[in-house]
Amino acid sequence: MNTNRNDPLAFGVLVLDTKGEVICATDLARDDAVQKRILERYRNEDRRRGMLALEGEPKLIATFRAGDDATMFFIQNAASKSTLFDFVANVDFAHAVFDYFLNNPYESVVVVDDQARVRYIPPVHERFFGIEHGEAIGKKVTDVIENTNLHEVVRTGKAEIGKLQEMGGVTRVVARIPLIENGKTLGALGRVMFKGPETVVELSKEVVKLRSEVEFYRKELSGLKRRTFGLDNMVGNSDAIRQLKADIAKVAPLSVPVLIIGESGTGKELAAHAIHALSKRSENPMVFVNAAALPASLVESELFGYEGGAFTGAERKGRKGKFELADQSSLFFDEIGDMPAEVQVKLLRVLQDDIFERVGGDRPRHSDFRLISATNRNFQEMIAHGEFRLDLYYRISGVTIRMPSLRERPEDIPELVQSFLVAFAERHRTPVKGVDSRVYSYLKELSWPGNVRQLLHEVEKAAIFCDGPEIALDNFRLMPQELGERPIPASPVEAGARASASGKIQDAIEEMEKSMIRDAMVKYKGNKKKVAEELGISRAYLYKKLSEEGPALT
Incomplete structure (x- = not known):
């Protein structure tokens, strides 16, 4: 048989004896160059069975041992860019992989042609259906496999995945996939996916369980965020703290800017987190800016961001600034009263126009953020001395919330102390310490210039120095001259x-x-x-x- 060697369907057979001498060669195998390359691979690799891929004019070769007397090579042209050629060329044990897929009962496939006739059925399926080896080849698939739908897949060209099929009194979960080339359906293949629907049921139960766990932890995380930064963490039941919580609850759902004022240590950042947590923007994290620590030389890149290569040392892809990061969220400017004058001007511009540009960029950008500011400075004095812009003050103080000092709510001290001790015990995994009743009376008499933050530090120090189960007065090592309090009274x-x-x-x-x-x-x-x-x-x-x-x- 003479075949055009450039024909993609060209085929040839080469037969070698036990010494490697050519017994027979047809068509593609008659090419001396092809024979030479096959012989080199055959002798060097001692390949008697398997698959080979020859480079150059690409050829796919299947080898078989014909008894003890000869080895046969079936040669076919191949496309050098084909996946099959790459697979055979790079996997020396390609034949073992194909054997696995053709013989494994849950990976092997039944193949039908465009007339829905069986072209391949694995031995394990033949045994299952009780037919002789090769008996099904050429028959209609409906005559061989009960309850099949491969013929419909061939007709419609549409895959069927995860379908139930009863065969021999056993229900299996199968996949039926059309084989399409250049828009034409060449055939289809069927494959068992699971042993039975009970396997799918178990898998479904596991997926539902995992989804339930994910949803539980998502809710826990959301609840933890709200507990950590919400109103519940603002400890106290005094009139001052109840009024503060009521004010925060009223203003939080609105989009107006909020200015939080109060002495250092009163919990202004906690109030900002509570406002954000109760707002419609709470799904996105609040963005934090310490205005006092913002250097003038970096203010533009930090607030506006920059394009890639905008300056020496800039990240190649550029970086978002605080304004962009806070889009659809809240932007918290802490210590805004300490903001340098040049930074005040830049912030005012953004608040007026809602527009900014990245450093090195020329495209206007918009960010929808809610501004929350905090300071312990006296704005009236600062404005009077020209230290803070009046127009910026009006922009940031849509609503002003004042944090009460600890001196204004001494009745909250016992509850605060208890909350600090519980947190201390959880953090250090120690029992919660009790408190001598005289401690509360003493702590209420102190002036607490550092407010709640100072109380927290002193309670934690007392817990550290306390050797017994209950904190006593002598565990507090305060300096009277620093706080202006009375000396600790004797019992x-x-x-x-x-x-x-x-x-x-x-x-x-x-x-x-x-x-x-x-x-x-x-x-x-x-x-x-x-x-x-x-x-x-x-x-x-x-x-x-x-x-x-x-x-x-x-």
Whole structure:
């Protein structure tokens, strides 16, 4: 048979004896160059069975051992860019891969042609259907496989994935896929995907379980974010803190800019997070800017971002600035009162026009962000001295929220202390410490210039120095001259012990009495009615003892 060797369907057979001598060669195999290359591979690699791919004029070759006397090579032209050629050329054990896919019961395929006639059925399927090897070849697939739909896939050219098919009284999950080339359906193949629908049911249950877990953790994360930065974390039940929470709840859903003012340590950042968490923008993270730490030389690149290559050291792809990052979210400017004058001008421009450009760019950009600012500075004084622009002040202070100092809400101190101790115990995995009742009275009398932040630090230090289960007064190592507070009062027992040094019981009793009256006066802030009720004495007796000691007790 003479074949055009350039024909993509050209074919040839080469037969070698046990010594590697040519017994027979037809068509493509008669080419001396092809024979030479095959012989080199055959002798060097000792390949007796498998698949080969020859470079140059690409050829695909299948080799078989014909008994003990000869080896046969089936040669066919191949496209050098074909996936099959690349696979055979790069995988020396390509034949083993094909064997696996053709013989594995859950990977092997039934192949039909464009007339839905069986062209290949794996041995495992032949055994399953009870037919002899090769008996099904050429028959209509509907005559061989019960409940098949491969003939419809051939007709429509549409795949069917994950379909149930009952065969031999067993239900399987199958896939039916058309084989299409140049818009023409060449045939189709069918493959078992799962042993049975119960496998799919189990898989579906596992997917549902995983989805449920993901949704649970998503809700937990969302709840954690709100608990961490929401109103619940603003500890206290005083009138001042209740009013603050009410104000935040009213302003949070609106898109107006908010200015948070208050002394250092009062929790302005916490209030900003609460406003964001209760707003419609809470799904996106709030963007933080420390205005005091923003260097003038980097303000444009930090706020506006920059295009790639805008300046030496710039990232190749460019970078988004704070304004872009805060789009559809909140932009929190902390310490805005310390913002340099040149930065104030740049911020004012963006707030007026809602437009900015990246450094090195020429395309106007828009960002829809909600501005939240915070400061501990006095704006009236700053504006009067020309340190802050009046027009910018009006832009940032759509609504002003004032954070109360700790001095204004001393009744919240016990609850704050408890929350600090619980957090401290969780962080360090230690038992939660109790608190001596006299500690609260003492802490309420302090001025707390550092507010809640200072209270937090002092409580944590006391917890560290406390060796027992309960924090006492002597665990607080505050410096009176720094806070302007009274010295830590002695307990009644300690006072009596000191007085007993005189050796007289009456002196010890009087000293203990004075100490108890002093503590009660501190606890009830000089309310003599409550002090008398607390100590179980008449108000007349209380007035008598107070007059005897003068300012020492009052």
